[in-house]
Amino acid sequence: MKIDEKECVGCGECLAYCPMGAISMDDDADFASIDEDECVECGVCFRSKVCPVDAFEEEIHPWPRSIRAAFSNPLLVHKETRVPGRGTEEAKTNDVTGQFRKGFVGITTEMGRPGLGARFYDVEKVAKALARAGVVFAPNNPVTYLMVDQKTGQLNPEIISEKVCSAMIESTTPLENLPEVIKQLKGVSPEIETVFCLTISSRLEEDGTAPCEKVLKELEVLFYINGKTNVGLGRPLFKEVG
Numbered sequence: 267m268k269i270d271e272k273e274c275v276g277c278g279e280c281l282a283y284c285p286m287g288a289i290s291m292d293d294d295a296d297f298a299s300i301d302e303d304e305c306v307e308c309g310v311c312f313r314s315k316v317c318p319v320d321a322f323e324e325e326i327h328p329w330p331r332s333i334r335a336a337f338s339n340p341l342l343v344h345k346e347t348r349v350p351g352r353g354t355e356e357a358k359t360n361d362v363t364g365q366f367r368k369g370f371v372g373i374t375t376e377m378g379r380p381g382l383g384a385r386f387y388d389v390e391k392v393a394k395a396l397a398r399a400g401v402v403f404a405p406n407n408p409v410t411y412l413m414v415d416q417k418t419g420q421l422n423p424e425i426i427s428e429k430v431c432s433a434m435i436e437s438t439t440p441l442e443n444l445p446e447v448i449k450q451l452k453g454v455s456p457e458i459e460t461v462f463c464l465t466i467s468s469r470l471e472e473d474g475t476a477p478c479e480k481v482l483k484e485l486e487v488l489f490y491i492n493g494k495t496n497v498g499l500g501r502p503l504f505k506e507v508g
């Protein structure tokens with residue numbers, strides 16, 4: 267994103283609209299400018315139409331900077347997964363997509379939030395921790411597509427310093443491997459420069475309990491139970507075996 271300094275009248279109205287705080291006024295406060303390294307190309311400043319003189323100019327960036335808009339602009343569709351926004355249908359569609367079956371859990375880690383964002387070197391640290399725990403990365407996820415080695419979780423080095431609003435890693439693993447996943451994530455968490463949240467998804471037992479609940483209690487992990495099911499996405503494609 268660019269601001270045409272010749273057009274900008276320095277009103278400062280746009281500053282509060284940037285979720286990354288990347289817009290600032292120059293020392294004399296007569297025009298605004300964008301910190302290119304902090305801007306995640308989300309397009310909020312442009313789409314909000316807050317600027318009275320239309321000084322914002324959207325740019326189409328080549329690789330690897332193009333990855334910023336792909337992960338941060340909710341109107342864009344990830345070309346690999348064909349899903350807009352975060353680029354994934356997420357575990358809540360499991361009844362249709364069948365990403366994980368009984369006896370398995372879905373592990374979702376999301377790095378970054380508006381206000382902080384995330385660099386891919388932090389995404390890679392979490393991906394490597396998950397790989398050490400032996401998870402299987404979701405094939406139709408935009409971060410998985412950026413991996414050069416799914417066994418180690420290594421990402422394409424070309425994008426490693428790029429910043430995005432947030433990025434989501436999805437994977438599955440047998441329920442009995444959950445303690446190892448938690449151990450690896452706890453181990454790597456002090457090295458992460460941004461926030462990340464962990465979601466563990468599982469199919470409910472017949473009595474309505476979540477199988478992962480007992481394991482998390484034994485590990486003394488603080489957690490909240492949430493039921494989330496998306497309906498209307500299509501007919502269930504997979505039948506539970508056994």
Ligand code: SF4
Pocket residue numbers: 267283284285286287288289300304305306307308309310311312
């Ligand atoms: S594109 Fe997004 S991150 Fe970049 S300056 Fe505009 S609002 Fe801020």
Ligand code: SF4
Pocket residue numbers: 269273274275276277278279280281297298316317318319320321322
């Ligand atoms: S809203 Fe437009 S004119 Fe006002 S400071 Fe921002 S870019 Fe400049």
